[in-house]
Amino acid sequence: MTPCARRCAVPIALAIAVAALCYSAWVLEFVLPIDTDPVDGFLSELDAEGKPYRAVFATADKLTGLLLLPAAVAGLLVFPRRGLTTLGWSALFCFGAATIADTLFPLRKCATDCAEGGLFPQLHQPHALTSTLAVTSIAVAAFAFSAAAYRYRRWRILRELGLGVLAIGTAATIWMLVADNLPGSHALGIAQRIQVGAMSLWLLALAAAVLIESREHAAADCPG
Incomplete structure (x- = not known):
């Protein structure tokens, strides 16, 4: 790992975390005084049009x-480029862009109130x-980085943690x-919350991996 990569590792890891x-x-x-259904309701409903705390959740996603x-771009530019890691950083960039797009195209209120349309009425939006x-x-990012972790050691x-x-x-x-x-309904709200929670935990694992690797390389370069 180059000196530039080691210097950039901390802000990259911090941004991801x-x-x-x-x-x-x-x-x-x-915590907030809102009426939600964690068992069957979808997280998209939290920042749907007309919801009282839409600004809070939309701002967090943005x-x-x-x-x-910038973290993904920096990862591509400063860390060694290999096929799987390039795919991983690129997919992470796409995730960031899609998350911003989520806030620009919120769930319309009508879909959360309609009884028709099956389990996923929002799929028509x-x-x-x-x-x-x-x-x-x-x-894609998670699978690519996991594969890279094994292939490139x-x-x-x-x-370990990330794969779990x-x-x-x-x-x-x-x-x-x-x-x-x-x-x-089959408790789809719970399933989605587990899914999104796993995404956040995996991002934390990636941030820790970037930071730990930079410190290990720094220690190897300065054994004394």
């Missing part, structure tokens, strides 16, 4: 994207596209996809 915390802002639904965009892009992008924390978090998020995603084709 803060982004992870911002992406966890949905937990405020349990900050997530604004922090990850532009918000569905941005949300799908966000979930797909971070999934880097980022031990991603091979990725498995939990994948299981929650499968839960949602299967339940969508079954009658009933």
Whole structure:
């Protein structure tokens, strides 16, 4: 790792970590005086049009994207480029962009109130596209970095903690996809909250991996 990469590692890791915390802002639904249904309701409803605390949740998502965009670009520019890591940083950039787009195309109020349209009435809206892009992008990033951790023997924390978090998020995603084709609700709200929570935890693991690796390289260069 070059001296430039070591200097940039701390702000990159910090940006990713803060982004992870911002992406966890949905937990405020349990604190703020809002009427939500964590079992069957979707997180997109928190910042849907007309919701009382839309500004809080939309701002948190926007900050997530604004922090990850430069972090991903910096990761591409300053760290050694290999196929899997290049894919990972690129996918992380796409996740940041899609998360910002989520705030620009919020869930329309009519979809949250309509009884028609199946389990996912919001799929008929532009918000569905941005949300799908966000979930797909971070999934690609997580799988790419996990594969890189094994192939290049880097980022031990991603091979251990990160892989476990990725498995939990994948299981929650499968839960949602299967339940969508079954009658009933099947606690889809819980599944989505597990999925999004796993995304945040994985981002924290990535931030820790970047920081730890930079310190290990610094210690190796200065053994005395």
